Structure formats: structure tokens, C-alpha cells
Amino acid sequence: MTEAEWLACEEPTQLLNYLRTSAPLPVRKMRLVYCAACRDIWDELTDPRYRRAVEVAELFADGLASDEERAAAWDAVATNGASLFDPLRKATMLTAARHMAAPNCLYYLSQPRDGHDANQLRARTRVRFVALIRDIFGNPFRPVAFDPAWRTSDAVALARAMYDSRNFGAMPILADALQDAGCDNEQVLNHCRDANHVHVRGCWVCDLVLNKN
Numbered sequence: 004m005t006e007a008e009w010l011a012c013e014e015p016t017q018l019l020n021y022l023r024t025s026a027p028l029p030v031r032k033m034r035l036v037y038c039a040a041c042r043d044i045w046d047e048l049t050d051p052r053y054r055r056a057v058e059v060a061e062l063f064a065d066g067l068a069s070d071e072e073r074a075a076a077w078d079a080v081a082t083n084g085a086s087l088f089d090p091l092r093k094a095t096m097l098t099a100a101r102h103m104a105a106p107n108c109l110y111y112l113s114q115p116r117d118g119h120d121a122n123q124l125r126a127r128t129r130v131r132f133v134a135l136i137r138d139i140f141g142n143p144f145r146p147v148a149f150d151p152a153w154r155t156s157d158a159v160a161l162a163r164a165m166y167d168s169r170n171f172g173a174m175p176i177l178a179d180a181l182q183d184a185g186c187d188n189e190q191v192l193n194h195c196r197d198a199n200h201v202h203v204r205g206c207w208v209c210d211l212v213l214n215k216n
């Protein structure tokens with residue numbers, strides 16, 4: 004895949020396949036892509052066990068939950084949730100909780116649900132998933148050499164607050180803070196300032212500021 008093909012690609016599985024084959028895939032970021040997809044249907048996750056599975060998966064991604072906690076959250080969904088939740092949500096939560104069979108998550112998310120047109124849902128899921136992948140992994144053809152001097156206390160505090168709250172409304176302010184620190188990288192500044200960009204936990208710019216990968 005060329006950079007032009009990457010930028011034009013609208014198929015999430017092709018993007019993920021390229022990422023998998025081009026470099027060792029950061030497992031944390033893969034987990035966060037699927038957690039973000041689950042957060043998109045948060046209102047539909049009325050069973051607390053499913054929400055717990057996503058929350059534990061996010062904590063696990065950052066090394067803040069043990070494998071036992073992750074396994075327990077997975078078991079709660081796998082063994083107890085069947086009668087309370089339909090297969091779509093169950094499968095999605097299972098994927099988030101254990102991050103296995105990752106491509107299946109996309110399939111399940113795009114399956115018909117009550118009140119949704121199946122084709123529209125698939126199209127919307129694809130578009131959204133592509134946006135999540137691009138936010139979390141950035142452009143693999145243009146890795147940014149992030150200067151540690153840009154990691155000022157202001158920039159780190161802003162990125163940390165957005166990461167913790169999952170509210171990324173301060174991205175333009177982060178751009179200002181990075182610029183104040185001497186950052187002149189257009190990719191970084193544009194990603195923060197372009198209102199069309201989606202930002203979720205694992206956003207490649209916030210991760211660089213927080214020194215996460």
C-alpha cells in the first residue's frame with residue numbers, strides 16, 4: 004500500500020491489515036480502537052457488565068488492570084450475559100474485553116440492530132472505524148519525530164485531562180501549548196486544529212505528548 008492508497012482507503016480491515024504487516028502493532032492502541040468503537044454504542048450498553056468489560060479493557064490497555072480482572076470481566080460477559088443481552092453486543096464486548104479476533108468486532112458492530120437500516124449501519128460503522136484508526140495510528144508513512152522539549156507541563160496537563168475525561172474539545176488549545184513549546188510540525192498542529200478530526204483515547208498526538216505508544 005502506498006501513502007496515497009492509505010489516505011484514500013475507506014476500508015478499515017485494509018488499514019488494519021497494512022498496519023499489521025508493516026510494523027509490530029502496538030497492542031495497547033489496538034485495544035483502544037475497539038474500546039472506542041464500543042464507546043460509540045455506549046447508550047446501548049445498558050447491562051453494567053458490558054460497560055465494565057469496556058472499562059476494564061481500557062484500564063488493561065494502560066496497564067492499570069490485571070489479567071485476572073480482564074479475565075473476570077470477560078467471563079462476566081461470556082458466561083452470565085447471554086440471557087440479558089443480544090449476541091451483537093455480547094460479541095462486541097467480548098472482543099473489547101479480550102481483544103481477540105479483532106476483525107470480527109467490526110462485523111458485529113455493523114450487524115443489523117433494531118431501528119437501524121442494515122446498509123446505512125454498515126456504511127456508518129466503516130466510516131467511523133476508519134476515523135478511529137486514523138486518529139489512533141496517525142499516518143504510518145509520516146512518523147513524527149516528537150521533540151521531548153514540546154512535552155511541557157502545560158501540554159502534558161492538557162493531554163492528560165483530555166485522555167482521562169475522553170473530552171477532546173481542548174485539542175486546539177493543545178496546539179497552542181505545543182507551538183509555545185516550539186513545535187512547528189504541521190501534521191501535529193493540523194491534527195489538533197482541524198475540526199474535522201475525530202479524537203478518542205489513544206489519539207496519536209495526545210499519545211506523543213503523554214509519551215505513550
Ligand SMILES: [Zn+2]
Nearest residue numbers: 138201202206
Ligand atoms: Zn486525535
